[in-house]
Amino acid sequence: MIDALQAASNVNIGTKEVQKAGQSIGAGIAYGAAAIGPGVGIGIVVGNAITAMARQPESAGVARTTMFLGIAFTEALALIGFVVAILVLFVG
Amino acid sequence: MIPAVPHLVAGLDFPPIGELLNWKNIGPGGFNKTALIDVLAVALTLGLFFHAARRKAMVPRGTQNIAESLIEFVNGQIIMETMGADGLGYLPFILAIFCFVFLCNIFEIIPIFQFPADARMANPLVLALIVWGVYNYAGIKRQGFRAYVRNSTIPPGVPGFLVPLVAVIEGAQRFLLNPLTLAIRLFANMLAGHLLLVTFALMADALFFHNTVTATIPIGVLPVLMEIVIIIFEVLIAVLQAFIFAILTGVYLGPSLHPEH
Amino acid sequence: MLFAAGLVAATQKVDCSAAGISCQNAQSKNPILPTVPEIVWGTLAFVVLFVVLWKLALPPLVKLMRDRTERIANDLSSAEQARVEAQQTLEDYKRELAEARSEASHILDEARQAAEQVRQDLMARAEAEAAELRARNDSALQAAQERVLGELEGQVREVALDLAEKVVGANLDRDTNLALIDRFIDELNAGPTSDAGAALQ
Numbered sequence: 001m002i003d004a005l006q007a008a009s010n011v012n013i014g015t016k017e018v019q020k021a022g023q024s025i026g027a028g029i030a031y032g033a034a035a036i037g038p039g040v041g042i043g044i045v046v047g048n049a050i051t052a053m054a055r056q057p058e059s060a061g062v063a064r065t066t067m068f069l070g071i072a073f074t075e076a077l078a079l080i081g082f083v084v085a086i087l088v089l090f091v092g
Numbered sequence: 093m094i095p096a097v098p099h100l101v102a103g104l105d106f107p108p109i110g111e112l113l114n115w116k117n118i119g120p121g122g123f124n125k126t127a128l129i130d131v132l133a134v135a136l137t138l139g140l141f142f143h144a145a146r147r148k149a150m151v152p153r154g155t156q157n158i159a160e161s162l163i164e165f166v167n168g169q170i171i172m173e174t175m176g177a178d179g180l181g182y183l184p185f186i187l188a189i190f191c192f193v194f195l196c197n198i199f200e201i202i203p204i205f206q207f208p209a210d211a212r213m214a215n216p217l218v219l220a221l222i223v224w225g226v227y228n229y230a231g232i233k234r235q236g237f238r239a240y241v242r243n244s245t246i247p248p249g250v251p252g253f254l255v256p257l258v259a260v261i262e263g264a265q266r267f268l269l270n271p272l273t274l275a276i277r278l279f280a281n282m283l284a285g286h287l288l289l290v291t292f293a294l295m296a297d298a299l300f301f302h303n304t305v306t307a308t309i310p311i312g313v314l315p316v317l318m319e320i321v322i323i324i325f326e327v328l329i330a331v332l333q334a335f336i337f338a339i340l341t342g343v344y345l346g347p348s349l350h351p352e353h
Numbered sequence: 354m355l356f357a358a359g360l361v362a363a364t365q366k367v368d369c370s371a372a373g374i375s376c377q378n379a380q381s382k383n384p385i386l387p388t389v390p391e392i393v394w395g396t397l398a399f400v401v402l403f404v405v406l407w408k409l410a411l412p413p414l415v416k417l418m419r420d421r422t423e424r425i426a427n428d429l430s431s432a433e434q435a436r437v438e439a440q441q442t443l444e445d446y447k448r449e450l451a452e453a454r455s456e457a458s459h460i461l462d463e464a465r466q467a468a469e470q471v472r473q474d475l476m477a478r479a480e481a482e483a484a485e486l487r488a489r490n491d492s493a494l495q496a497a498q499e500r501v502l503g504e505l506e507g508q509v510r511e512v513a514l515d516l517a518e519k520v521v522g523a524n525l526d527r528d529t530n531l532a533l534i535d536r537f538i539d540e541l542n543a544g545p546t547s548d549a550g551a552a553l554q
Contacts, residue, residue, distance in 0.1 A: 062173070065169065065173055065339065068332065068335065068336060068339070069336070069339065069340070069343065072277060072336040072340065073273075075277065075281075076273040076276065076277045079276055079277055079280035079281060079284070080273070080276055080280070082280050082283075082284055083276055083279075083280050083283075083385060086109065086283070086384055086385060087385060089109075090108070090109050090110065090383075090384050091383060091384070091385065109384045110383060110384050112384075113384050114388070117390075121390060121393070121394075122388065122389070122390020122391070122393070122394070123390070123394065124390070124391070126391050126394070126395075127390065127391060127394035127395075127398075130394050130395055130397075130398035130399075131394070131398055133398065133402075134398045134399075134401055134402040137402055137406070138402065138405055138406065138410060141406060141410035141411065141414065142409075142410055144414060145410060145413040145414045145417070156414075159414060160414065160418060163411075163414065163415065163418065183411070183415070184403065184406050184407035184411050185403060185407070187406065187411070188399065188402050188403040188406050188407075191402070192398070192399055192402055209395075212387055212388075212391055213385055213386060213387040214387030214388070214391035214392045214394075214395045215391075215395045217387060217392070218392055218395040218396045218399060219395075219399060222396075222399065283384075
């Protein structure tokens with residue numbers, strides 16, 4: 001495949017370039033996969049928080065604080081994915 | 093080298109990411125832009141509170157109003173919500189965290205600086221380790237070492253055969269993962285925001301000033317508009333992350349003060 | 354598309370001139386791991402901030418806020434007290450006013466009753482006086498009548514005697530004659546058709 005690419009692009013592709021390509025793909029997959037769960041999770045958290053606020057507007061303050069906490073905990077996973085992607089892409 | 097994909101923005105030079113974050117020294121002892129922002133954040137916070145305490149008006153105005161609102165906010169929204177009344181002694185600690193994190197974050201959008209000090213792992217890591225030390229110290233001091241470890245690893249009402257598993261998970265959570273996620277959450281949020289801002293700024297720069305195809309120059313308006321939207325978004329993120337860092341400090345301190353739950 | 358182009362460019366090694374970014378040993382620098390000086394400066398900054406805030410900056414502000422809270426609480430409680438007192442005074446006034454009003458109506462009633470009493474007394478006395486007066490008038494009238502009748506009797510007797518003397522022309526035995534006349538007058542009085550009795554009535 002590398003040979004085919006080399007032939008098509010008329011450029012010398014070494015192991016460094018292959019590594020770079022692999023890193024890019026890996027980083028993309030790492031972050032993309034890491035974002036799925038938290039994306040759904042934050043949706044659930046915020047949706048339920050809005051339901052709670054709509055049902056009991058008098059306790060909206062508590063619901064909002066708890067919602068931010070829930071978002072923070074859920075979001076941490078996506079951010080760890082982001083950090084891993086950067087590590088994969090730029091380190092090593 | 094991979095050649096010329098015929099891309100639209102031929103002039104776009106995206107630097108290696110390490111260069112967006114590592115700043116050259118501007119003073120002795122490795123004093124770089126990150127350290128400067130740290131020092132400025134400290135100076136601004138202290139300036140605000142000293143200036144506020146200077147007037148002592150019965151009806152607060154100006155800086156006194158800001159400072160008192162901050163104190164009220166930390167007392168009411170963070171400490172009372174997470175620790176209850178006996179956590180009110182932690183006001184200086186949580187207030188310092190909130191102000192420091194917020195100011196380090198907000199330098200992200202302030203011209204000339206345009207860099208959040210929290211986008212370097214140093215600040216979040218240091219803060220998270222200090223928070224870790226404080227909540228463990230508070231727990232040991234309040235409950236004694238053995239009781240504190242037992243209370244924070246074995247939650248009440250766990251059936252006997254699950255205790256080892258739960259203890260490992262809870263212990264790892266409390267003693268290892270909490271400070272780690274606390275640091276990474278702040279760091280990654282700020283880094284991502286900074287990269288987003290840099291990306292669109294560089295795109296606009298490339299389209300306006302390094303563009304070889306004259307007809308595509310007006311497209312540069314799009315990344316500028318996007319940049320404005322992101323700047324507004326990043327202000328929100330800066331406040332929110334400071335709030336979350338502070339409230340999570342309270343959440344982690346809570347079980348140290350009240351072992352029952 | 355722009356973004357894709359940006360990412361393509363991002364993977365390439367470029368010269369370090371963009372956006373005035375420092376470029377020493379760019380590749381060796383790690384985007385994630387912190388450098389030691391940054392950790393030192395960060396720790397120093399936060400510790401200084403926390404200690405100064407804790408020991409110097411916050412205490413006067415917190416004290417000021419606590420004083421204000423206390424003062425407002427005091428003000429509020431004294432205002433509440435004043436309100437309660439005012440309420441009390443108002444109720445006192447209202448009660449006194451009601452009392453005064455009932456007192457006044459009571460007095461008025463009494464006065465009215467007294468007036469009625471007086472009126473009735475006066476009426477009774479007036480009636481009694483009137484009755485007495487009437488009774489006195491009646492008796493006086495009767496006495497007058499009797500006296501007039503008596504006088505008239507005497508006169509009639511005299512006249513009748515004179516007349517009889519003149520008619521008879523002889524001086525009769527006076528006592529016998531008088532007795533005779535008395536009998537005549539008695540008959541006259543007793544007779545229902547007597548003209549003298551009818552005229553005197």
